[in-house]
Amino acid sequence: MADGGAPAARGSSRGVLIRDDWPGFPLHLFSFPKHYAEDLECVLIPHGIIMDRTERLARDIMSDLGDHDIVVLCVLKGGYQFCSDLVEVIKALSRTSERSLLMRVDFIRLHSYLNDQSTEDLHIVGPEDLSILSGKNVLIVEGIVDTGKTMKALLKHVVTFQPKMVKVAGLLVKRVASGVGSLPDYVGFEIPNRFVVGYALDYNEYFRDLSHICVISDDGKRKYKV
Structure with a gap:
């Protein structure tokens, strides 16, 4: 934890660093749906900070890719809010x-x-035929990257359609021992290995209606387990 009780920040391709010993913000300091009152441990990243960081990423993307035509490939469902806000800032x-x-x-x-466990099976739902990417500059937008296995498999799938260039923007990168592959080109925050929800990130389809990124509690995991 940095001086003053805030998560440490650093300027690098790894994004804003949130250390393992950062306890998060107390829930009572923020507004959130009351039906989740017993299901969360803390607010890890408030919505306003997410928006400020998204604007910075948008400026970096504009600096790198401006004056090019790009296809933004949004990874659903967890990436939809980040992608929507990122696209709005770029516009x-x-x-x-x-x-x-x-x-x-x-x-x-x-x-x-x-x-709360990543499986070995990756299922692509929707347009498996991405021939529209052929010869295009592609920006993949993902909400969270943890082990990297899902992103690695997606990149392998995307490159079969022969895009001109592929960049990846990930709002969150989780520090996990089993991580594979490289970091996204644009990273919002590097976070501890804790299961987070909110800002479209879910636990069995719940918690997408949270504005902040929060840590789910053990009670929340048990309540919504399938």
């Missing part, structure tokens, strides 16, 4: 700066979790 920057970024947005859905 605003395109209107107000000398550089612009012409975007087309498409979607792909992946499923690899059972309760």
Whole structure:
């Protein structure tokens, strides 16, 4: 934890570092749906901080990819809120700066979790035929990357359609011992190995209606376990 009780920050490709000993913010300091009152441990990243970091990532993407046509490939469902907010900021920057970024947005859905455990099976739901990516600059937008196995499999799938370039923006990267592959090109936050929900990240389809990114409690896991 940094001085003053805030998570440490650093300027690097790994994003904003949230250390393992960061306890998070007490729930009573924030507004959230009352039906989750017993299901959360803490607020790990408040919504306002998410939005500020998203704006910074959008500016970095504009700096790198501005004046190119890109296809934004949103990974559903956990990435939809981050992708939506990121695209909105890029659109605003395109209107107000000398550089612009012409975007087309498409979607792909992946499923690899059972309760709070990542499984070996990756299921691609939706448009498996991504021939629209052929010869295009592609920006994959993902809500969270943990072991990296899902992202590695998705990248392997995407490159079969011969895109011109592929970049990855991940809001969260989780520090896990079993991590494989490389980091996303654009990282919002590097977080401890804790199961987080909110801002479209779910636990068995619950908690997507949280604005903040929170740590789920053991009671919450038991309550919504399938």
